[in-house]
Structures are given as structure tokens and as C-alpha cells.
Amino acid sequence: MEAETLQQGKAGIPGEAKKVLKQIEARKARYRRKLIVSFSMLILFMTATLVVLGLDFKFMLKWLPFILEGGGYTLLVASLAITLACFLAVIGALGRLSKNPVLNSIATAYVSLIRGTPLLVQVYMWYLALPQIGKSLEELGITGVQRLLTLPAVPAGILALGVCYGAYMTETVRAGIQSIKIGQTEAAKALGMTNTQTMKRVIFPQALMVIIPPVSNDFIAMIKDSSLVSLMGVWELSYRAIKIGRRYFQSLEMLILVALIYWVMCALLQLVQEKIETYMARGDRRT
Amino acid sequence: MKKMLLIFSLALATFLMFAGSGIAGNSALDEIYAAKTIVVSTDANYAPQSYLNDKGELEGFDISVAKEVARRLGVKVKFITPDWDLITAGKWGKRWDVSIGSMTPTKERKNALLFTLPYYSSPAQFAIHKDNKTIKTLADLAGKRIGVASETTNERYLQKDLSIEGVKIVYQNWKPGEIKTYPTDANHIEDLSLGDGLRLDAIFSSRQTIAEAINSGCGNGCPLKMLGEPPYYEPLCFALDKSRAKSQTLVDKLNKIIRSMYDDGTLVKLSNKFYHTNLIPKL
Numbered sequence: 001m002e003a004e005t006l007q008q009g010k011a012g013i014p015g016e017a018k019k020v021l022k023q024i025e026a027r028k029a030r031y032r033r034k035l036i037v038s039f040s041m042l043i044l045f046m047t048a049t050l051v052v053l054g055l056d057f058k059f060m061l062k063w064l065p066f067i068l069e070g071g072g073y074t075l076l077v078a079s080l081a082i083t084l085a086c087f088l089a090v091i092g093a094l095g096r097l098s099k100n101p102v103l104n105s106i107a108t109a110y111v112s113l114i115r116g117t118p119l120l121v122q123v124y125m126w127y128l129a130l131p132q133i134g135k136s137l138e139e140l141g142i143t144g145v146q147r148l149l150t151l152p153a154v155p156a157g158i159l160a161l162g163v164c165y166g167a168y169m170t171e172t173v174r175a176g177i178q179s180i181k182i183g184q185t186e187a188a189k190a191l192g193m194t195n196t197q198t199m200k201r202v203i204f205p206q207a208l209m210v211i212i213p214p215v216s217n218d219f220i221a222m223i224k225d226s227s228l229v230s231l232m233g234v235w236e237l238s239y240r241a242i243k244i245g246r247r248y249f250q251s252l253e254m255l256i257l258v259a260l261i262y263w264v265m266c267a268l269l270q271l272v273q274e275k276i277e278t279y280m281a282r283g284d285r286r287t
Numbered sequence: 288m289k290k291m292l293l294i295f296s297l298a299l300a301t302f303l304m305f306a307g308s309g310i311a312g313n314s315a316l317d318e319i320y321a322a323k324t325i326v327v328s329t330d331a332n333y334a335p336q337s338y339l340n341d342k343g344e345l346e347g348f349d350i351s352v353a354k355e356v357a358r359r360l361g362v363k364v365k366f367i368t369p370d371w372d373l374i375t376a377g378k379w380g381k382r383w384d385v386s387i388g389s390m391t392p393t394k395e396r397k398n399a400l401l402f403t404l405p406y407y408s409s410p411a412q413f414a415i416h417k418d419n420k421t422i423k424t425l426a427d428l429a430g431k432r433i434g435v436a437s438e439t440t441n442e443r444y445l446q447k448d449l450s451i452e453g454v455k456i457v458y459q460n461w462k463p464g465e466i467k468t469y470p471t472d473a474n475h476i477e478d479l480s481l482g483d484g485l486r487l488d489a490i491f492s493s494r495q496t497i498a499e500a501i502n503s504g505c506g507n508g509c510p511l512k513m514l515g516e517p518p519y520y521e522p523l524c525f526a527l528d529k530s531r532a533k534s535q536t537l538v539d540k541l542n543k544i545i546r547s548m549y550d551d552g553t554l555v556k557l558s559n560k561f562y563h564t565n566l567i568p569k570l
Contacts, residue, residue, distance in 0.1 A: 056506050066343040127373070131380025135530070150380040153369070233328075233368035240343070243331050246473035247338045249480065249504030 056250060060257045063244050067258060071265070073236035077154065077226045081161035082219045088166025089215075093173035107170065114167035122164055123228050126156040157229030165218055172218070176211035177203055209280045216273035220266050237261060314533035316540055319384055324363045326383040327353045330371045332471045334499045335561040336389045348561040352406060353387040355553060356525075359544045371471070375400070375438060379528040385541065386526040391440045394450050401529050403541045405522030406548070407558060407566045411441060412494035412517055416483035417510040425515040429461035431488035434475025437468040440521050441491045449519075456519055476500045480509045489514065495562045522568070 013021070095107025114122070134146030151159070180203050188198040230239035237258050245254030319325050329337045329349055340346040345366055357364035367383050374386050377399025389409065392402040413433075415422050422428060435442045443449035445466050447458045469475045472492045479487045480500075490497070494517060500509040525541055527534050548554045554567045 059506065069343075128376070128378065131382075132378060134380070146380065150382060152382070231370045232373070233370070235368070239368075240339075243339050244343075246332050246471060247334050248506075249473055249477050249500050249509055250506060251473065251477055 050256070053252070053256075055253050055256065059248070059250060060253050063254065064257065067237060067240045067244070067254070068261065070235055070237040070240045071261065073154070073229075073234055074223065074226050074265075077157050077161065077229055077234070077236065078219065078223045081158045081165065081226070082215075082222055084158065084162030085165035085169050085218070085222075086215070088163065089169035089173045092166060092170030093177060096170060096174045097177060111167045111170050114164055115171075119160070119164050119225060120228060120231075123157065123160040123231060126151065126160045127153070127232050130156075153229060153232035153234045156232060157226070157234060160228070161222060161225060165222055169215060169218055172214045173207070173211055176207035179210050180206050212280050213273070213277055216269070216276065220269055220273075223266055223269065224262055314535075315384065315527075315531055315537040317536075318381075319360070319362060319537070322362075324365050325357050325360060325385065326365045326367055327357075328367050328369055328374050328379075328383040328386045329353070329388050330374065331368050332371070332473065333389070333496060335495060348407075348557055349387050349389055351557050351561070352548075352554070355548065355557075356387070356541065356544050359547065360540070372438065374526070377528055378530050381528075381531060384527070384537070388526075389523040390526045391451055391521045392524050392526075393440065393443070394452075396526070399529055401527040401534055401538055402524040403527075403538060404545045405524050405568070406545050406554060408520045408522050408568050409566060410494040410517030410520050411444065411491065412497050413489055413491050413514040414479070414497045414511045415489045415514050416479055417512050418483045419488075419512075422489065422514065425459060425518075426461050428459075428463060428489055428514075430464040432465045432467055432486070433463045434467045434469055434478055434487045434490045436472045436475065436492070437470065439472075441493075442466070442468055444518065445491060451521060454519060454522065459518065472496050473500075476504065476509055476511070479511060480505050495564075495566070498562075520568075 092107050092110060095103045096111070098104050098107070131146060131150040134149035137145045137149075184202050184206065185198055188202045193201065226236065227238035230236055230242070233239075241254040241258035242251070245251035313321070329345065331337050331339055331345060333347075335347050337345065337347040337349045345368075350366070353366070354364055369382075371388075374388060375390070375396055386400075389407075390396070390400075390402075392400075392405075396402075413425060413428065422431070433445060435445060440449055440451065444456070444458070445463060449456050467475070467487060469478070472490075475487060475490045476492070476497070478485075479490050490511075494513070497511060497513060501511050501513075502508060525545075527538060527541075549567070555565055558564070558566045
């Protein structure tokens with residue numbers, strides 16, 4: 001049957017089309033080759049830079065396991081903080097979009113205050129200011145509050161990071177929700193859904209696709225910002241690197257080492273991000 | 288809306304009630320005995336006072352002193368390593384009981400902290416790059432760039448704004464060209480080690496820190512040399528949080544322990560072990 005519709009010639013793809021396809025294949029292969037070459041050049045260049053720096057590689061290798069042990073704290077703090085941030089972001093975004101003046105103003109003030117102050121200052125606030133509040137309350141006659149409000153370093157760090165990133169992500173989530181066209185809401189209403197149902201079944205699943213990439217972006221940023229908890233004496237990656245560097249007066253080696261560790265961690269996370277993104281967008285992307 | 292407010296205030300009330308059931312009023316010393324642990328803060332930035340050893344554990348003169356103090360108190364010791372600025376700021380909120388971190392009792396620090404007797408004293412010391420041929424005396428440092436760690440007595444001395452109880456301070460009769468402050472001593476030591484006059488002409492730190500850098504820093508010894516005699520010796524003490532209620536008995540107890548460590552030669556032994564010299568003054 002097919003042969004007949006193609007009139008002359010044989011079955012399958014015509015010769016000219018095959019040629020074009022072959023050209024496309026060749027172009028892709030050439031592109032891949034060039035990509036590999038340029039990547040290897042970059043790696044070569046970086047290695048050369050490290051060699052020119054005259055680093056003490058033996059020293060770096062010796063301390064690598066000790067510094068890597070701090071990676072656990074880094075991941076723990078960052079992942080718990082991003083979980084907290086996600087919760088806060090959803091609540092915050094609903095607040096920002098709410099028609100209730102109290103909820104709306106609370107959410108707006110939260111975003112404005114937290115985004116408008118440095119994270120470093122916020123870390124100090126959680127660690128230093130809370131016990132002070134506890135002390136004042138205790139002087140007012142409420143005993144035992146101070147101990148509750150005197151957070152150890154790790155929870156204080158998680159709170160500081162989570163609350164801070166929650167504010168940034170509030171805006172991400174809000175923008176994601178608002179990017180869904182009004183027609184979707186109207187259609188849901190027409191089907192008789194309540195507001196909650198509309199949000200849960202129609203708006204949010206669609207918004208998630210828009211929200212996921214910037215959120216993974218924030219998570220990668222947070223991995224690095226988690227180094228701020230070292231100020232409070234948590235032995236995470238950068239704390240260990242900085243202390244060892246100072247101990248032997250070889251800070252450069254240790255800083256480069258820890259930078260590479262962060263880089264590898266973030267590169268791995270980027271892979272995961274790409275996987276999630278492809279999965280989320282499986283409905284409307286061509287492979 | 289009203290309902291929400293009601294729920295919120297109810298939650299707050301229950302929280303405060305539970306919080307109110309705690310017990311307070313014990314002295315700091317009693318609290319340490321009750322916990323069977325003394326929590327000591329130390330800044331692991333300074334070898335050989337407090338640093339991470341080859342196994343990545345805390346070690347140093349301060350660490351050994353703290354362990355000995357805990358032994359004599361009959362409690363366990365736990366170390367915590369917050370940033371130096373957090374330690375000197377006071378208001379620790381009972382996160383740790385005492386700082387054993389070679390702290391000088393300056394007038395400003397006394398606003399926030401209580402100090403024990405000094406447990407050793409540290410000579411302040413200038414140093415220059417090994418290759419430098421022009422700077423021969425302290426007076427030659429006039430107009431030069433000098434690196435110091437911020438919030439230290441060294442910085443205060445260069446600013447001619449240092450007062451330590453019981454120590455007579457004689458300032459230099461020359462002025463540095465520029466005082467460059469760094470987060471910690473290791474930073475300016477590394478900066479001067481980059482090359483003579485590259486970023487710094489000289490540094491000002493403690494003699495034992497510079498000695499450690501020359502002996503075993505920068506891979507195989509930092510290229511530095513000491514310059515002149517120590518301009519002053521600073522007494523170094525344990526510090527306690529002034530805002531913590533009923534701390535005086537703890538201060539008295541610690542003073543008693545320090546005295547006993549002077550008397551039986553423990554401090555001299557530790558000083559010789561970590562500093563290779565006796566930095567313990569006569570009481």
C-alpha cells in the first residue's frame with residue numbers, strides 16, 4: 001500500500017530526506033565532539049591554574065576526609081531549612097493573595113522585612129535576640145521561657161535559613177499561582193468547585209511546574225548559605241576548612257578545597273533538578 | 288477572624304503556662320553540678336592555645352586547662368566553638384558556662400563579662416617579613432602598614448586606646464601609616480607571608496602565635512621574623528557571662544581552682560608543653 005502512494009522508488013524514506021537526516025546527524029555529532037573538546041580545554045585550564053597557584057596538594061588530600069565529614073551538617077541544615085521554607089512559602093503566598101487584610105498585611109510585612117535585611121544579621125538575631133526576649137519575659141514572672149528560647153546553634157541556623165528563604169520563595173510561589181490564567185479558575189468555578197478545591201486540584205498542580213525550577217535554584221543557593229551557621233560553631237564544611245586553614249596558616253588550600261566540595265554537591269543537585277523538571281513538564285515538552 | 292484571635296490567645300496562654308512551670312533560682316555553680324557538665328566555649332582559631340589537631344580534635348593550652356578545671360570540679364567538660372565576637376559580646380543565655388579562651392580583661396569587656404584571676408600572660412609582639420632588610424627597630428615601623436586582628440588588645444594598642452587593669456601600658460612614640468584589621472591573626476600572618484611589603488609591612492600579634500607560625504605554619508614555616516621586645520604583657524583570664532544570675536560562687540570556685548593550678552605547677556607544665564616557654568606569672 002505504502003509503496004503505491006510514493007509512486008516511484010522504494011518503500012521508506014526517500015533518498016533526499018535521508019541525506020538531510022544524515023546531515024543533521026553529522027551536525028549533531030560534530031557539535032558533541034566540539035562540546036567535549038571545549039569542556040576538556042576548560043578542565044585543563046582550571047587544572048593549570050591550580051598548578052600555577054602552587055598549592056600544597058598533599059596537605060589538601062590529607063584533610064579531605066575530615067572536611068567531608070562536615071558535609072552531613074551542611075546537607076542536614078540545608079534540607080531541613082528548605083522544607084521549612086517551602087511550608088512558609090505556600091502559607092506566605094496564600095497570605096499575599098488573600099483578600100483578608102490582616103493575613104495579607106502579615107504576609108507582606110514578612111516578605112518585606114526578611115527580604116530587606118541581610119541573612120547574616122538574621123542569623124545573629126535568632127541566636128542572640130531570642131534568649132534576650134526570654135530573659136525579659138522571665139523577669140516579667142514567666143519562668144523557664146529563657147531556656148525554651150535559647151536555641152542551640154543547629155536549630156537556630158535552620159530557622160534563620162528557612163525563614164529567610166521562605167520569604168524569597170513566597171514571591172516565587174505567588175508568581176507561580178498568578179501565572180495560571182483566570183480562565184482556569186472560572187472553569188473550575190463553572191464545574192462547581194469550591195475555592196479550596198480550585199486551588200488544590202486546578203491551580204496548584206499547574207503552578208508547581210512554574211515554581212519547581214526557581215525553588216531548586218534556591219536550594220542550591222542555600223547549600224552555600226548554610227555556611228553561615230559556622231558562625232555559631234557548627235562544624236560544617238566551611239567551618240572545618242577555615243579552622244584547619246588558620247591552624248596551619250594555609251587558608252588558600254583549604255578554601256579552594258571546600259569550594260570544590262560545594263561545587264560537586266551543587267552539580268549533583270543540579271542533575272536532580274533537571275530530572276525533576278523533565279518529570280514535571282512531561283505533559284508539554286518534546287523529547 | 289475573632290475565632291482565630293481567640294484560638295491564638297488560648298494557644299499563647301497554654302504555652303506560657305507550661306513555660307511557667309519551670310524552676311529557676313539556682314546559682315550558676317549549682318547548675319553545673321546538677322548537669323554534671325561544664326560547657327566551655329573556645330575559639331579554635333589560635334594555635335597553640337586552641338586548635339584542631341591532626342585527628343581533627345580540639346587541642347591546645349586552653350583545652351588542657353579547661354579539662355583540668357573540669358577534673359578539679361568533678362564534672363565532665365563539653366566544648367562549644369562559637370565565633371569570637373559572640374563570646375566577647377556576653378549574653379550567652381546559658382549556652383555555655385565559661386569561656387576559657389585566653390581573653391584579656393579589658394574595660395569594655397567588663398561591661399558584659401566577669402573575669403577570673405589571670406591564668407597566664409601573653410607577650411605582645413611585632414613581626415616583619417624574613418626578607419626585609421630596612422626595618423630594624425620598632426621605630427622603623429613609623430608610616431608602615433601593620434596588620435592586626437580586629438577586637439583584640441593589639442588593635443587597641445595601635446589605636447592608643449588600651450586599658451587593662453593592673454597593667455601599665457606604654458605606647459610607641461611613632462605612628463603606623465595604616466592599621467589594617469583582619470578577622471583573626473592567621474589572616475594577617477598569611478598576608479604578610481605572601482611577600483615583603485606586598486600587602487603588609489609588619490604584623491602585631493602575640494608572641495606565641497607568631498612563634499607557632501614561624502615553626503610550623505604555611506607548609507614549612509611562615510617566612511617571618513620577630514621584631515623588637517614585647518611592648519606589653521597582657522594577663523589572660525577565664526570569662527563568665529555577667530547577665531547570668533548568681534555567678535559569683537562560680538567565679539570564686541574557679542579562682543580557687545586557678546590558684547591550686549598555680550601552686551602545684553600544673554600551669555607551668557602546660558605552658559612549657561604547648562608554648563615551649565614559661566608564660567605563667569608569679570601570683
